[in-house]
Amino acid sequence: MGSRIACHFANIGVQVLLLDMVPKDAAPGDAKSRNKLVNDALAAALKSNPSPIYLNAFAKRITTGNFDDDMPKIAECDWVIEVVVERLDIKQLVFTNVEKYRKAGTLVTSNTSGIPIHLMAEGRSEDFRKHFCGSHFFNPPRYLKLLEVIPTADTLPEVADFLLHYGEKYLGKTTVLAKDTPAFIGNRIGVFSIMSILHYAEKTGITIEEVDKLTGPVIGHPKSATFRTSDVVGLDTMVHVANGLSQNVPGDESRDLFRIPGYVTKMVENNWLGSKSGQGFYKKEKVDGASVFYTLDLKTLEYQPSKKVKFPSLETTKAVDNLRDRMKILFAATDKAGDFYRAVFFQLFAYASNRIPEISDEIYKIDAAMNAGFGWEMGPFEKWDALGVEATIKQMEAAGNKPAQWVYDMLQSGASAFYKIEDGKKLYYDILSKTYKIIPGTEEFILLDNIRSSNTVWKNSGTTITDLGDGILNLEFHTKMNTIGGEVIEGINKAITLAEQSYKGLVISNEGANFSAGANVGMIFMMAIEQDFEELNMVIRAFQNTMMRVRYSSIPVVAAPHQMALGGGCELCLHADKVVAHAELYMGLVEFGVGLIPGGGGTKEFALRLSDELQDGDIETNNFRDRFLTIGQAKVSTSAYEAFNYGYLKKGRDVVVVSRNRLLAEAKKQCLLLAEEGYVQPVKRTDIRVLGKQVLGLGYVGANTMYSGNYISEHDVKISHKLAYVLAGGDLSQPSLVSEDYLLNLEREAFISLCAERKTLERIQSILTGGKVLRN
Structure with missing residues (x-):
């Protein structure tokens, strides 16, 4: 955990000193043996998947050492974690040594997940105690956004305020101020939720598969749901936390729910601890060379093949995209699913309301902790709002889950919901003042969910255009996986037209799970299977023309991608005037996986960028090879920083934002800067230097060699030849200057010819039906 926290600080440009113990058998004066533990831990972290580091080169920002030899170096540090x-005694020993060397004013925090923070500060100096608090990162710290800041009675308010602001803005965290209570906020509510479901399963006989179906994406929770999450965390860890809570919350009205169910106790005795031991609630075995998943029967404690489960109520919500609307349907269901939801979530609502003011004075902190720490799209109070607070209370009372008195007082005061939107900002109900207040720290955010209803300029079935103010429009996609089809193409063109007529610029961003998974390959598949190549040619031309309009409009266009920006989503970014990328960006031209080459201007753009980047003295064939392999191997960046290395982002032009909540505000700012600095409409390029036969043979020979070595298939060779042909500008006898239109024509012709190939259609079908890349 320490190594991973160190990596995330290195991610944002901070120099880090990482210390660990000296091995018992280390030789005096031998730095290599004395630093073995810390170096091994860091090396293991860097090799782990997913990686804790944005770019391997960033690991150079981490210096390693050990407690015995290098503790004096912390005098040069501003923050000690x-x-x-x-173990409290070991932590206190560490802090005794820290105090010997830290300079006055240095921040000191503990990443404990359960030990009371004030106990660790006992015996320390006044300056130490004023600058000491808890800073609980959730694991893995790069990916889980929650950072709980837990001050003591001695902690200076400005120290907690600094950590909350720094964690959000620079580390990209959702920072939550927590009280020094057992398990703080996230784990207190999260472990309660898991334990209540485990007891429900013991009581009712509902199966593991049924629970995980009900507690996954259908209600806005991660795919790992409940039992698979427990396997990943480890049953021993879960039991440890639950036992700790059972022992340390004597006044908790639901303390009995932290009691470990009998089947979990037996599993721990059997060392069935989950992923770390190879089996837990689930296990995977090889049968006839194929992986077979088994689940545990909680009554017999025997494994059986996993079964797919269906619930009538879930079937009725498949077409309901809005989570709030879906929740209402599910909670009203009369089948087994409805019974489950009402039992476990009414219990959760009551429990969360009764934790105020014990673990927090404000409701938004509990919701934020569950959103960021457990991956819930809606926290308990947000779910409750979706169902209707007053209407739900009556059902809760009938089920024996009476909420806290302050909820009744809220309704009596005239407030009917925990949250509301005003002037584009989200407000929460403040229990002490009985008024609504803006959530602190969100004043600088622009969130589409908060402004869409009042600022929509135009929309169709797949896009919405929103006025961000100051003359900037935003275009968002809301198709499945934000794929790009006819409705999105229409939306892009409409947004540019509106911006050119009456606004200063356009931002393309959204708040979906992914920026865009690319073009609608289902539509391409249908036209190809029907051999309607004339229509397909028109569709691809329209896509290319739209990308070119993004590039050559009279107003600046800024793309703000996050998470997946694949295929057509990547091509859109390639053509924007500027990209403001979230650090967690998985960007790539992945068309090769479906038997195609980039056909929306992506191949053309790589040829153009290759031309622009060539310097006198460069070995041109090497530069061509790198671009060729990036597309041919469908390379996808594991961060925005790696996207620069692959050539998807441009150094000196594009920028990276670590805080997801600040992405749109920064994109709007950059768009305004472009507009106000005197944006000039670009002119189509006719000076792209392509290398023709000089590199065409390189592409052909490389593909043929890979085929001879059984690394790629015969169809891969065909796709590679098409790709090389476009990147090289055709079979020109010598390097020549060509236009973008020339390259787009080559690209489109290659794309359509590949759509006529049976093996390409097989690859597309494999993606559409099973989500798997077929290498035929």
Whole structure:
């Protein structure tokens, strides 16, 4: 955990000193043996998947050492974070040594997940205690956004305020101020939720598969749902936390729910701890060379093949995209699913309301902790709002789950919901003042969910154009996986037209799970299977023309991608005037996987960028090879920083934002800067230097060699030849200057010819039906 926290600080440009113990058998004066533990831990972290580091080169920002030899170096540090074993005596020993060397004013925090923060500060100096608090990162710290800041009675308010602001803006975290109570906020509510479901399963006999179907994406929770999450976390860890809560919350009205169910106790005795032991609630075995998943029967404790489960109520919500609307249907269902939801979530609502003011004075902190720490799209109070607070209370009372008195007081005061939107900002109900207040720290955010209803300029079935103010429009996609089809093409063109007529610029962003998974390959498949190549040619031309309009409009266009920006989503970014990328960006031209080459201007753009980047003295064939392999191997960046290395983002032009909540505000700012600095409409390029036969043979020979070595298939060779032909500008006898239109024509012709190939159609079908890349 310490190594991973160090990696995330290195991600944002901070120099880090990482210390660990000296091995017992280390030789005096031998730095290599004395630093073995810390170096091994860091090396293991860097090799882990997913990686804790944005770019391997960033690991150079981390210097390693050990407690015995290098502790004096902390005098040069501004923030000391303790991440040692969860034992109070060891933590106190570490802090005794820290205080010997830290300079006055240095921040000191503990990453403990359960030990009371004030106990660790006992015996320390006044300056230490004023600058000491808890800073609980959730694991893995790069990916899980929650950072709980837990001050003590001695912590200076400005220290907690700084950590909350720094964690959000620079580390990209959802920072939550928590009280020094057992398990703080996230784990207190999260573990309660899991334990209540485990007891429900013991009581009712509902199966593991049924629970995970009901508690996954259908209600806005991660795919790992409940039992698979428990396997990933480890049953021993879960039991440890639950036992700790059972022992340390004597006044908790639901304390009995932290009692470990009998089947979990037996699993721990059997060392069935989940992923770490190879089996838990689930296990995977090889049968006839294929992986077979088994689930545990909680009554017999025997494994059986996993079964797919269906619920009538879930079937009725498949077409309901809005989570709030879906929740209402599910909670009203009369089948087994409805019974489950009402039982476990009414219990959760009551429990969360009764934790105020014990673990937090404000409701938004509980919701934020569950959103960021457990991946819930809606926290308990947000779910409750979706169902209707007053209407739900009556059902809760009937089920024996009476909420806290302050909820009744809220309704009596005239407030009917925990949250509301005003002037584009989300407000929460403040219990002490009985008024609505803006959520602190969100004043600088622009969130489409908060402004869409009042600022929509135009929309169709797949897009919405929203006025961001100051003359900037935003275009968002809301198709499935934000794929790009006819409705999105229409939306892009409409947004540019509106911006050119009456606005200063356009941002393309959205708040979906992904920026865009690319073009609608289902539509391409249908036209190809029907051999309607004339229509397909028109569709691809329209896509190319739209991308060119993004590039050559009279107003600046800024793309703000996050998470997946694949295929057509990547091509859109390639043509924008500027990209403001979230650090967690998985960008790539992946068309090769479906038997195609980029056909929306992506191949053309790589040829153009290759031309622009060539310098006198460069070995041109090497530069061509790199671009060729990036597309041919369908390389996808594992961060925005890696996207620069692949050539998807441009150094000196595009920028990276670590805080997801600040992405749209920064994109709007950059768009305004472009507009106000005197944006000039670009002119189509006719000076692209392509290398023709000089590199065409390189592409052909490379593909043929890979085929001879059984690394790629015969169809891969055909696709590679088409790709090389376009990137080279055709079979020109010598390097020549060509236009973008020339390259787009080559690209489109290659794309359509590949659509006529049976093996390409097989690859597309494999993606559409099973989500798997077929290498035929």
